[in-house]
Amino acid sequence: xxxxxxxxxxxxxxxxxxxxxxxxxxxxxxxxxxxxxxxxxxxxxxxxxxxxxxxxxxxxxxxxxxxxxxxxxxxxxxxxxxxxxxxxxxxxxxxxxxxxxxxxxxxxxxxxxxxxxxxxxxxxxxxxxxxxxxxxxxxxxxxxxxxxxxxxxxxxxxxxxxxxxxxxxxxxxxxxxxxxxxxxxxxxxxxxxxxxxxxxxxxxxxxxxxxxxxxxxxxxxxxxxxxxxxxxxxxxxxxxxxxxxxxxxxxxxxxxxxxxxxxxxxxxxxxxxxxxxxxxxxxxxxxxxxxxxxxxxxxxxxxxxxxxxxxxxxxxxxxxxxxxxxxxxxxxxxxxxxxxxxxxxxxxxxxxxxxxxxxxxxxxxxxxxxxxxxxxxxxxxxxxxxxxxxxxxxxxxxxxxxxxxxxxxxxxxxxxxxxxxxxxxxxxxxxxxxxxxxxxxxxxxxxxxxxxxxxxxxxxxx
Amino acid sequence: xxxxxxxxxxxxxxxxxxxxxxxxxxxxxxxxxxxxxxxxxxxxxxxxxxxxxxxxxxxxxxxxxxxxxxxxxxxxxxxxxxxxxxxxxxxxxxxxxxxxxxxxx
Numbered sequence: 001x002x003x004x005x006x007x008x009x010x011x012x013x014x015x016x017x018x019x020x021x022x023x024x025x026x027x028x029x030x031x032x033x034x035x036x037x038x039x040x041x042x043x044x045x046x047x048x049x050x051x052x053x054x055x056x057x058x059x060x061x062x063x064x065x066x067x068x069x070x071x072x073x074x075x076x077x078x079x080x081x082x083x084x085x086x087x088x089x090x091x092x093x094x095x096x097x098x099x100x101x102x103x104x105x106x107x108x109x110x111x112x113x114x115x116x117x118x119x120x121x122x123x124x125x126x127x128x129x130x131x132x133x134x135x136x137x138x139x140x141x142x143x144x145x146x147x148x149x150x151x152x153x154x155x156x157x158x159x160x161x162x163x164x165x166x167x168x169x170x171x172x173x174x175x176x177x178x179x180x181x182x183x184x185x186x187x188x189x190x191x192x193x194x195x196x197x198x199x200x201x202x203x204x205x206x207x208x209x210x211x212x213x214x215x216x217x218x219x220x221x222x223x224x225x226x227x228x229x230x231x232x233x234x235x236x237x238x239x240x241x242x243x244x245x246x247x248x249x250x251x252x253x254x255x256x257x258x259x260x261x262x263x264x265x266x267x268x269x270x271x272x273x274x275x276x277x278x279x280x281x282x283x284x285x286x287x288x289x290x291x292x293x294x295x296x297x298x299x300x301x302x303x304x305x306x307x308x309x310x311x312x313x314x315x316x317x318x319x320x321x322x323x324x325x326x327x328x329x330x331x332x333x334x335x336x337x338x339x340x341x342x343x344x345x346x347x348x349x350x351x352x353x354x355x356x357x358x359x360x361x362x363x364x365x366x367x368x369x370x371x372x373x374x375x376x377x378x379x380x381x382x383x384x385x386x387x388x389x390x391x392x393x394x395x396x397x398x399x400x401x402x403x404x405x406x407x408x409x410x411x412x413x414x415x416x417x418x419x420x421x422x423x424x425x426x427x428x429x430x431x432x433x434x435x436x437x438x439x440x441x442x443x444x445x446x447x448x449x450x451x452x453x454x455x456x457x458x459x460x461x462x
Numbered sequence: 463x464x465x466x467x468x469x470x471x472x473x474x475x476x477x478x479x480x481x482x483x484x485x486x487x488x489x490x491x492x493x494x495x496x497x498x499x500x501x502x503x504x505x506x507x508x509x510x511x512x513x514x515x516x517x518x519x520x521x522x523x524x525x526x527x528x529x530x531x532x533x534x535x536x537x538x539x540x541x542x543x544x545x546x547x548x549x550x551x552x553x554x555x556x557x558x559x560x561x562x563x564x565x566x567x
Contacts, residue, residue: 017500018477024493025484031546034496038539041502048506054513059525063512067532074533075540080548086541087494093534094501097527101507104523108516119464218494225504230467232507238467239474240503246478247497251490343487350490354545362552368487 002050009047010236016040017240021247027363044236080358081315084347085145088214092138095221098228099131099191105231106187116181120231125174127227128187129194134220136198141213144202145347151207159204166197208312208389210347212255219248251349258343258369260395260406286434288424291442293451296418297458300326301333303380307372308339309409310352313386313422314448320359322452323385327361329459339365340372340382340409342390373410382414384435386421386448392433417441420448492545499538505531 016036023033054060078086102124109116116124143149156162170193177186205213222244229237256262300306308327314320327337339361345352353366367375376382384391391411394401411417412435419436421443435441444451485493508531511524 014474018481020500021478021485021493021496022481024489024496025481025486027486027489027546027549028551030489030492030549031543034492034539034542034546037496037500041500041535041539044503044506045509048509051510053510056513056515056521059512059521060509060528063508063525063528064532067529068536070529071533071536071538072540074537075544078541080545083491083495087491087498090498090534090537091501093530094498094504097502097504097508097530097534100523100527100530101504101511104511104516104520104527107523108520111517111519123464214494218497221501222497225501226471228504228507230464230471232510233467234506235467235470237503237507238471240500242471242474243478243482244497244501246475247482247493250479250482251494254487254490341487348491349494350487350492353488354491354548357545357548357550360548360550363488363549364552366488 002052006047006051007235009043013040013044013047014236014239016043017243021243080354081318082146083354084210084214084351085142087348088138088142088145088217091214091217091221092135092142095131095134095138095217095224098221098224099128099135101228102127102131102231103191110182110184118178118181121181122178123227123230125177125187125190127224127231128191129170129174130220130227131224132191132194133198133201134217134224136195137202137213137217137220140199140202141205141210141217144205144207145210149203153206154203159200163197163200166193166200170194170197207347208344209259211344211349211351212252212259212261214348215248215251215255217248219245219252222246222248255344255349258407260403286437288436288443289441291418291444293444293454294458296442296444297455298462299381299416299418300330300335300383300455301459301462303330303335305375305379306330306335306337306381306383307376307379307411307414308337309345309382309384309387309391309411310339310341310356311345311385311387311390312347312351313388313420315346315351315355315386317386317448319385319449319452320355320361322449322456323356324359324361325456326452326459329456333459333462337365338367338372338375340369340376340411341366342369342387342409345387345390369407369409376410376413379414380416382411382417384411384417384419384421385452388421388433391435393435393438394433398434411435412438412440415440418444420444420446420451422447489546489549492542492549495538495542495545499535499542502531502535502538505535 017040020033020037023029106124144151173186173190222241226238226241229241330337341352357363389403391409393412395403395406395408398404417440508524508527511520512528
């Protein structure tokens with residue numbers, strides 16, 4: 001009877017989770033849908049608490065309270081600009097929980113002197129393997145995003161070979177462990193080596209490639225939860241892990257497409273390590289035209305259609321509110337402002353959308369790359385704020401460029417282009433951007449937030 | 463063996479793929495936050511490990527797992543809600559029009 005109750009509750013929770021995720025297809029329904037998913041979570045927890053194997057509630061109560069105390073500030077107080085590292089860190093938390101459950105289960109089996117069935121050992125091994133890789137990977141990723149660790153790729157000679165060898169060793173150990181589940185030393189070494197592998201996997205990856213990594217780690221942590229479900233025979237863990245894994249998988253594919261990297265490249269995590277072959281074009285002999293705030297303001301004030309292209313630079317300068325103020329001024333004068341969002345702009349999938357939404361910019365003005373690209377031709381101004389590689393025409397024209405083939409925003413097709421940039425440094429990929437040298441382009445140098453605030457004042461005076 | 467579990471996994475992954483591939487890029491960050499909150503479901507396994515009194519080691523490991531998973535659930539759902547609250551449609555509300563007109567004057 002009790003078991004039936006638990007299973008019914010789990011089923012209800014699974015349905016609520018799927019409905020919650022489905023609600024995310026519509027921004028106006030999403031909030032309510034996710035509240036229902038939260039209700040599903042409460043149900044699932046309540047259902048688990050009546051499980052007959054739970055005999056002692058003291059540690060559970062303490063854990064729930066401490067977890068809630070840690071979780072509340074992570075949910076309520078973390079600023080939106082810190083979202084990528086916050087998400088990375090919490091992916092690590094869920095992977096850690098899955099790993100620890102796996103270790104506890106294995107320890108208990110060994111402690112009781114049981115013989116672990118092959119299938120269960122495979123699930124347990126898979127769980128701690130993926131879990132440990134994810135914990136290490138997310139910690140490094142979060143460190144890079146928070147810039148506690150250098151966000152530039154960390155490389156050493158024979159890196160790929162070393163990683164491949166380590167991966168091979170891990171696979172062999174994993175196979176051996178399934179055949180000999182009682183080899184405890186092997187189990188714990190596997191745990192440690194997987195952690196090392198997770199670190200090695202992410203350190204060669206630079207900041208701009210982070211959206212792919214975060215999505216991929218999301219998928220890994222989902223699969224780790226899934227394996228937990230297999231190992232302890234719990235169906236709701238399998239369902240949620242599969243949902244999580246599918247989500248990470250889809251996002252990884254989307255991100256890799258948007259960066260023109262092959263899927264296998266993403267799957268094996270070997271991205272970012274390819275040495276950036278220098279593009280054929282250099283800046284020698286080319287000049288840039290800079291523009292004053294006053295002149296830029298006049299152009300913007302009389303523009304019919306302005307397309308704003310935000311990039312990571314906008315996030316760094318925290319300029320999203322200033323962007324909205326500028327857009328309001330242009331709109332007040334009868335112009336139209338749209339926002340073109342490249343899938344990999346920023347440090348995680350959807351990063352720019354969240355920042356702009358935070359600044360109260362309505363979401364129906366935010367356009368995906370495919371929706372907006374045809375509109376650049378009739379745009380008076382493409383305003384590039386802290387974006388670089390995603391508007392580099394070399395991706396279309398220069399086969400020697402490392403980003404050749406990557407889909408880009410067609411900013412160069414607008415009538416004029418204003419690029420807001422701190423200085424003339426190359427983009428993250430270390431490539432010159434010929435857009436900056438285009439005859440139609442003017443550079444507005446300076447801190448994005450400061451320039452925008454000055455623009456707002458000037459547009460008012462035009 | 464684990465045929466039933468495999469069934470569940472394949473069908474859930476398929477459902478997830480169908481549902482999530484329709485989420486617009488606009489909401490990809492909330493999607494990550496949401497799946498992260500849902501992945502806090504590993505709390506279910508953690509609770510059993512922490513409360514089953516198998517051994518001290520299992521209890522302590524379970525306890526840490528409970529802390530991690532709970533913080534993900536609480537933080538994950540809160541932050542998803544906070545983000546989704548920010549996504550507003552831009553249809554001009556009558557009230558905005560009025561203040562806009564006053565500013566101009």
